[in-house]
Amino acid sequence: MTAAVDRYIQQNESRFLDELFTFLRIPSVSTLPEHKKDVARAAEFVADALRQAGIEHVEVIQTAKHPLISGDWLHAPGKPTVLCYGHYDVQPPDPLDLWDTPPFEPNIRNGNVYARGSADDKGQMYMHIKAIEALRETHGGRLPLNIKFLIEGEEEVGGESISAYVRRHKEKLKADVALVSDTELFADGVPTLCIGLRGLVYLEVEAAGPARDLHSGMYGGAAPNAVYGLIQLLARAKDEKGRIRIPGIYDDLSTPDPVEVESWKRLPFTEKEFLQHIGSSALTGEPDQSVLARVWARPTFEVHGIAGGFTGAGAKTVIPAKAVAKVSLRLVPEQKPEKVVAAVKEWISQNTPEGIRTAVRVLSASPATLVNPHHRAIEAAAKAFSDVLAKETVFVRGGGSIPIVGEFASELGIPTVLMGFGLPDDGLHSPNEKYRIANYYLGIRTIAKFLEDYAAL
Amino acid sequence: MTAAVDRYIQQNESRFLDELFTFLRIPSVSTLPEHKKDVARAAEFVADALRQAGIEHVEVIQTAKHPLISGDWLHAPGKPTVLCYGHYDVQPPDPLDLWDTPPFEPNIRNGNVYARGSADDKGQMYMHIKAIEALRETHGGRLPLNIKFLIEGEEEVGGESISAYVRRHKEKLKADVALVSDTELFADGVPTLCIGLRGLVYLEVEAAGPARDLHSGMYGGAAPNAVYGLIQLLARAKDEKGRIRIPGIYDDLSTPDPVEVESWKRLPFTEKEFLQHIGSSALTGEPDQSVLARVWARPTFEVHGIAGGFTGAGAKTVIPAKAVAKVSLRLVPEQKPEKVVAAVKEWISQNTPEGIRTAVRVLSASPATLVNPHHRAIEAAAKAFSDVLAKETVFVRGGGSIPIVGEFASELGIPTVLMGFGLPDDGLHSPNEKYRIANYYLGIRTIAKFLEDYAAL
Numbered sequence: 001m002t003a004a005v006d007r008y009i010q011q012n013e014s015r016f017l018d019e020l021f022t023f024l025r026i027p028s029v030s031t032l033p034e035h036k037k038d039v040a041r042a043a044e045f046v047a048d049a050l051r052q053a054g055i056e057h058v059e060v061i062q063t064a065k066h067p068l069i070s071g072d073w074l075h076a077p078g079k080p081t082v083l084c085y086g087h088y089d090v091q092p093p094d095p096l097d098l099w100d101t102p103p104f105e106p107n108i109r110n111g112n113v114y115a116r117g118s119a120d121d122k123g124q125m126y127m128h129i130k131a132i133e134a135l136r137e138t139h140g141g142r143l144p145l146n147i148k149f150l151i152e153g154e155e156e157v158g159g160e161s162i163s164a165y166v167r168r169h170k171e172k173l174k175a176d177v178a179l180v181s182d183t184e185l186f187a188d189g190v191p192t193l194c195i196g197l198r199g200l201v202y203l204e205v206e207a208a209g210p211a212r213d214l215h216s217g218m219y220g221g222a223a224p225n226a227v228y229g230l231i232q233l234l235a236r237a238k239d240e241k242g243r244i245r246i247p248g249i250y251d252d253l254s255t256p257d258p259v260e261v262e263s264w265k266r267l268p269f270t271e272k273e274f275l276q277h278i279g280s281s282a283l284t285g286e287p288d289q290s291v292l293a294r295v296w297a298r299p300t301f302e303v304h305g306i307a308g309g310f311t312g313a314g315a316k317t318v319i320p321a322k323a324v325a326k327v328s329l330r331l332v333p334e335q336k337p338e339k340v341v342a343a344v345k346e347w348i349s350q351n352t353p354e355g356i357r358t359a360v361r362v363l364s365a366s367p368a369t370l371v372n373p374h375h376r377a378i379e380a381a382a383k384a385f386s387d388v389l390a391k392e393t394v395f396v397r398g399g400g401s402i403p404i405v406g407e408f409a410s411e412l413g414i415p416t417v418l419m420g421f422g423l424p425d426d427g428l429h430s431p432n433e434k435y436r437i438a439n440y441y442l443g444i445r446t447i448a449k450f451l452e453d454y455a456a457l
Numbered sequence: 458m459t460a461a462v463d464r465y466i467q468q469n470e471s472r473f474l475d476e477l478f479t480f481l482r483i484p485s486v487s488t489l490p491e492h493k494k495d496v497a498r499a500a501e502f503v504a505d506a507l508r509q510a511g512i513e514h515v516e517v518i519q520t521a522k523h524p525l526i527s528g529d530w531l532h533a534p535g536k537p538t539v540l541c542y543g544h545y546d547v548q549p550p551d552p553l554d555l556w557d558t559p560p561f562e563p564n565i566r567n568g569n570v571y572a573r574g575s576a577d578d579k580g581q582m583y584m585h586i587k588a589i590e591a592l593r594e595t596h597g598g599r600l601p602l603n604i605k606f607l608i609e610g611e612e613e614v615g616g617e618s619i620s621a622y623v624r625r626h627k628e629k630l631k632a633d634v635a636l637v638s639d640t641e642l643f644a645d646g647v648p649t650l651c652i653g654l655r656g657l658v659y660l661e662v663e664a665a666g667p668a669r670d671l672h673s674g675m676y677g678g679a680a681p682n683a684v685y686g687l688i689q690l691l692a693r694a695k696d697e698k699g700r701i702r703i704p705g706i707y708d709d710l711s712t713p714d715p716v717e718v719e720s721w722k723r724l725p726f727t728e729k730e731f732l733q734h735i736g737s738s739a740l741t742g743e744p745d746q747s748v749l750a751r752v753w754a755r756p757t758f759e760v761h762g763i764a765g766g767f768t769g770a771g772a773k774t775v776i777p778a779k780a781v782a783k784v785s786l787r788l789v790p791e792q793k794p795e796k797v798v799a800a801v802k803e804w805i806s807q808n809t810p811e812g813i814r815t816a817v818r819v820l821s822a823s824p825a826t827l828v829n830p831h832h833r834a835i836e837a838a839a840k841a842f843s844d845v846l847a848k849e850t851v852f853v854r855g856g857g858s859i860p861i862v863g864e865f866a867s868e869l870g871i872p873t874v875l876m877g878f879g880l881p882d883d884g885l886h887s888p889n890e891k892y893r894i895a896n897y898y899l900g901i902r903t904i905a906k907f908l909e910d911y912a913a914l
Contacts, residue, residue: 220785
């Protein structure tokens with residue numbers, strides 16, 4: 001990185017933090033109607049910040065729910081184009097009484113800024129804007145490559161508007177790579193690129209037994225029990241060790257790239273610490289897979305919740321007529337969601353116990369995404385990260401999904417650099433969400449360096 | 458039965474019904490504090506009715522909750538003593554809007570009286586009092602045998618007071634047999650004696666996995682899931698066919714008496730109708746046992762309810778930290794509740810999946826009760842029933858438990874004649890509870906005849 005950019009960022013640190021504080025004070029809670037105006041205010045804040053950073057054609061685009069913001073700077077012919085994505089909406093702050101300081105009054109303690117949205121994602125997406133500003137100020141009012149921005153205000157409520165927008169504006173959004181800062185470092189000081197996100201098939205499975213709840217004294221022993229039928233069905237989905245028994249689930253799996261597996265070995269990870277963090281007596285899952293492979297690169301079958309029958313205080317001797325469970329399968333690259341849904345439905349119909357009827361509702365189905373670690377943008381990002389932190393970059397995967405990354409891949413045909421600077425204990429979606437101030441500056445520097453390096457390739 | 462008794466009952470039918478209506482108009486809902494005075498009023502009504510029937514030493518005994526009523530007539534030396542039990546409290550009537558006529562305003566439709574408590578148990582226990590009155594009026598002011606009464610007002614709320622009273626007054630309550638009319642005919646016109654009630658062990662099983670709910674994207678595949686652990690555990694309790702796999706559960710079982718099994722064959726029972734009544738696609742349970750054996754004479758393992766994780770609308774990808782299930786085992790004669798509890802606890806500790814911790818709370822544990830069908834009181838009751846209805850009496854069992862019957866057996870050492878005149882569709886505990894008026898008169902006649910016959914043995 002040119003020393004100039006570095007110097008500019010250092011000289012402007014306190015202003016960058018002030019600006020972020022102003023942004024964090026806007027309670028842009030996208031899920032609550034009473035904050036609709038605040039969300040709109042946050043959109044205007046972002047648009048203004050983009051303009052001030054030198055981004056052109058900045059638009060606040062109205063949608064069915066909350067505005068999108070777009071803009072670009074496209075005066076570097078022959079150079080690559082990067083599409084920066086982020087979101088300015090935040091999760092609701094409740095339970096309020098668990099916050100040590102008010103969620104929308106940023107407070108500094110121990111080198112962290114505490115506020116809703118500080119890490120997810122205001123603090124991280126604002127780094128993009130400040131990196132652009134720094135590059136422009138130190139490159140004679142120009143940027144070393146082409147930049148597009150697309151920022152949304154519905155990430156915490158499903159992101160429907162951006163999804164529709166991307167499908168309808170492929171040409172406008174055309175780029176070589178997307179840049180998203182909405183993930184975290186594996187541990188403080190470890191340069192981390194997330195190159196894979198699992199997909200998700202989410203199902204509701206309902207079981208019906210007798211036509212109505214029955215008295216177990218009168219019918220117990222002969223009448224089918226919907227709760228028990230569902231229990232029996234779901235228990236068959238995995239063997240004692242946690243291997244999924246549904247035929248076809250382990251077909252089509254791609255094996256992680258050797259570069260990726262090699263980088264996992266450099267992670268400050270021990271099974272013992274992982275177990276302590278989880279707080280259970282043992283781990284589960286496929287015994288022939290490493291723990292990181294299990295959570296990043298293998299499909300899962302999980303029951304998120306189950307309800308049925310009597311669960312109040314005391315004893316009631318009912319044979320329940322109905323029961324329902326929320327079930328998901330995490331998908332890994334090459335698995336086709338529709339094939340997985342079909343396999344699960346077929347398996348359920350084959351394995352439903354006698355006397356029970358089951359119905360399956362598909363609530364969502366999205367594929368995994370995986371970025372080739374040998375892509376030149378990823379290599380540039382990895383190198384920039386390593387240079388700034390003086391440590392080799394590790395490639396990790398996220399077990400969760402960021403749907404927009406899948407849409408950039410499927411609709412725009414571009415990979416995404418997932419370069420995030422959060423920490424595992426930032427408390428996203430929880431009270432006392434925080435973001436480390438040093439990582440805010442680190443992010444601005446690393447992003448600026450990545451863009452410079454990528455432009456120079 | 459002497460023609461005199463029969464004639465007396467016939468001549469007084471309309472008065473007997475009027476008196477029952479007065480009784481039914483008292484809303485003696487034992488579970489609702491606002492009805493405390495009504496419950497007390499119902500107790501006084503019962504005491505007065507006993508006195509008018511010629512019962513002596515009638516007492517309204519105050520307890521921690523609702524009064525007991527006791528009384529006796531003991532002037533038949535050398536003759537057996539019968540202890541009559543019943544309850545004057547009723548279930549709450551709600552949901553009120555589902556009643557066609559007000560629950561505490563008895564209404565006659567199609568030969569039934571509709572009112573809360575008409576069948577359970579005011580209408581049935583009042584038959585005892587009217588049978589005594591009829592005997593006394595037709596036996597020159599005397600009874601053919603000795604009678605004791607013990608009537609409670611807490612049957613619908615656990616019956617703690619009577620349970621304590623029985624333990625403390627064994628001498629006072631000494632009798633040859635108890636008489637309870639709180640059951641039903643197998644079908645209209647079928648003389649039915651219930652000679653067995655299953656016992657019940659009721660447990661709450663709690664499973665704990667991770668220390669807190671986890672994000673399944675980040676931990677799914679390696680972190681234990683409390684809901685799934687509980688599902689896996691409970692699914693192991695029974696095989697595909699419904700046979701319980703917990704070691705020891707099928708030890709100590711007594712086989713039903715041949716007289717009993719023979720009488721089951723006379724029941725108007727078909728598996729097809731039973732299945733239709735239940736409304737499911739198939740029955741479950743031990744394939745080598747008849748359906749009636751399964752619901753009456755075999756132990757069961759039932760999951761009454763399960764709760765854990767996310768079960769709201771939509772999708773949430775949580776790995777639940779906790780889950781809980783309500784589980785019961787119905788016990789049959791010779792099974793010891795404490796042995797069953799120990800066997801289940803041991804089995805749970807052996808079968809809890811790795812990474813899961815389980816805790817078991819015992820909410821109740823009571824043994825089955827079984828009356829020897831060759832006991833002379835049972836034989837007398839069976840014959841009286843057959844004579845009145847001109848059909849052979851069948852011996853059935855109740856799948857549920859009536860705790861006081863167990864206490865009469867264990868504390869007083871006496872069997873109970875369970876001679877009830879309800880019908881399977883009477884709607885106990887439901888809106889529009891009813892009692893067939895013809896069965897009210899039938900009950901008075903049958904009970905009077907049983908007492909006469911038993912005295913004459």
